[in-house]
Structure formats: C-alpha cells, structure tokens
Amino acid sequence: MDYTKLKACELFLFDMDGTLYLGDDVFDGAIDLMDDLPSLGKKYIYLTNNSSRAGTDYIRRLKGFGFPCEAENVFTSGMATGLYLNQNYPGAKVYLVGTQAFRRELLSYNINLVEEEAEIVVAGFDTELVYEKLNKACHFLRRGAVFIAANPDWVCPMPHDEVLPDCGSICALLTASSGKKPTYIGKPNRNMIDVISKMTGIANEKICAVGDRLYTDIAVAQNAGSVSVLVMSGETTQEMVTAADRQPDYILADVRELHSVLK
Ligand SMILES: [Mg+2]
Numbered sequence: 001m002d003y004t005k006l007k008a009c010e011l012f013l014f015d016m017d018g019t020l021y022l023g024d025d026v027f028d029g030a031i032d033l034m035d036d037l038p039s040l041g042k043k044y045i046y047l048t049n050n051s052s053r054a055g056t057d058y059i060r061r062l063k064g065f066g067f068p069c070e071a072e073n074v075f076t077s078g079m080a081t082g083l084y085l086n087q088n089y090p091g092a093k094v095y096l097v098g099t100q101a102f103r104r105e106l107l108s109y110n111i112n113l114v115e116e117e118a119e120i121v122v123a124g125f126d127t128e129l130v131y132e133k134l135n136k137a138c139h140f141l142r143r144g145a146v147f148i149a150a151n152p153d154w155v156c157p158m159p160h161d162e163v164l165p166d167c168g169s170i171c172a173l174l175t176a177s178s179g180k181k182p183t184y185i186g187k188p189n190r191n192m193i194d195v196i197s198k199m200t201g202i203a204n205e206k207i208c209a210v211g212d213r214l215y216t217d218i219a220v221a222q223n224a225g226s227v228s229v230l231v232m233s234g235e236t237t238q239e240m241v242t243a244a245d246r247q248p249d250y251i252l253a254d255v256r257e258l259h260s261v262l263k
Pocket of ligand 1: 015016017018019211212213234
C-alpha cells in the first residue's frame with residue numbers, strides 16, 4: 001500500500017465514538033497516537049456532529065479519558081455553524097432552535113441572536129426543544145428567512161439500541177411546516193472541512209478525516225477533496241465496504257494501525 005498521500009497530510013480530523021473509544025472503553029493505542037502526533041509534525045482536531053453540547057463538554061470528557069485536548073483541538077458542528085455564519089452572513093439576525101450550550105457557542109462567535117425579525121433560522125440537536133421555538137422558526141422561515149442546520153443526523157444513537165431524535169428530524173418538522181429545506185453544515189457536507197480549512201489555513205487536500213462511518217466520516221472527506229481513513233473498529237463491516245459506491249482512500253483495522261503507518 002502506498003501511504004504517501006496519508007503521510008503528507010498536515011491535519012487529522014478524528015471522529016470519536018467507534019474510532020478512539022466505544023462508549024466508555026478507550027481503544028488500545030488511541031491515546032498513544034494522539035500523544036505522538038505533534039512530534040510527527042501533525043495537527044489534530046476531534047470532530048463531532050453533535051450540536052447539543054459545547055466544545056468545553058468534549059474537552060472535559062476527552063481529558064477524563066486521558067487524551068491530550070486543548071480548546072483548539074475540538075470542533076463541533078455547532079462551532080462550524082458559528083464560523084459558517086460569520087464567513088457567509090456577517091452580522092445577520094439569527095433565530096436559534098438549539099440548546100443553551102449551542103446558544104453560548106454562537107454568542108462566542110458574536111452571532112447576532114434575536115427573537116424578532118430573524119433573517120436566518122439556525123437549527124441544532126435541540127434536546128431542550130419546546131413548541132414555542134418551532135412556532136417562531138416556522139414563522140420566520142415562511143417570511144423568507146434562510147434555513148441553516150448544524151447537523152443532518154436523523155437520530156443520535158444511545159446505549160441499549162435506543163435513539164434520540166436529532167437535528168435532521170427537527171428540521172423535517174420545520175420543512176413540513178414551512179416548505180423550506182435547510183443547508184446542513186455538519187458531516188457529510190463539505191462545509192465542515194471548508195470552514196476548518198479557512199480557520200487553520202491548511203488546504204483541504206492536506207486534511208485527513210479518520211472515522212468508522214462511511215456515510216459521514218468518509219463522505220465528508222470525499223465531498224471536500226480531503227484524504228479519508230476508514231477504521232474497522234466501529235460500525236462498518238467488510239460487507240458495507242464492498243457495497244459502497246466510493247471507497248475510502250485507506251482502510252485500517254484501527255487507530256493503532258494508523259499510528260504504525262505514520263511512524
Ligand atoms: Mg463514529
């Protein structure tokens with residue numbers, strides 16, 4: 001296998017669940033890899049589509065596991081949405097359907113959050129959703145507001161085969177009531193990598209996405225012209241790889257094998 005393209009990458013974007021750990025079990029070698037990346041000349045970001053939590057929540061969780069993690073190493077679809085708004089709609093009036101954590105995240109990007117006369121409706125994985133928010137969002141969308149959503153996931157997987165309705169499902173309700181479809185920011189949409197590229201100054205083709213899901217972690221890299229590494233430590237089976245339309249650039253057993261390749 002020719003790993004030239006992989007080794008040339010300057011920034012690695014890591015999915016977390018199924019890639020670095022599963023639930024509360026950290027995979028062998030995952031912390032070693034992350035500890036070693038700076039000495040290999042590689043930058044890294046932990047990447048998540050979850051827009052219900054703030055970056056600080058992930059820093060706490062990752063540090064609790066023993067992973068190296070500072071503020072610049074975490075990126076959520078909520079943060080990507082804040083950057084996207086600043087890059088594309090500076091100063092616009094935004095109505096948010098999202099959690100308090102997402103609200104604080106957007107305020108940290110100086111987003112102009114309003115309750116009246118919104119020009120943009122932003123939806124996230126709102127685990128604090130009440131009818132009033134849906135009603136207002138529908139009102140603004142029907143009067144011409146732009147519709148932007150943090151992440152397209154229909155459901156958020158939970159233990160014991162349970163799920164939580166996620167941002168995609170909330171948007172489906174808003175689409176049904178307003179006739180408008182959102183622009184999604186999170187994986188697999190290339191926006192997620194485009195905003196990181198603009199933020200870091202590293203070109204898309206020097207960015208590598210590492211993850212266990214073909215339709216999000218790998219697809220975002222393919223959509224953005226970045227390098228992709230599928231790890232077989234999570235939800236993807238060999239049958240799913242065979243059936244896929246587009247193949248990942250690299251398929252590795254786990255992040256420990258990625259470490260051996262990069263060393
Ligand atoms: Mg995963």
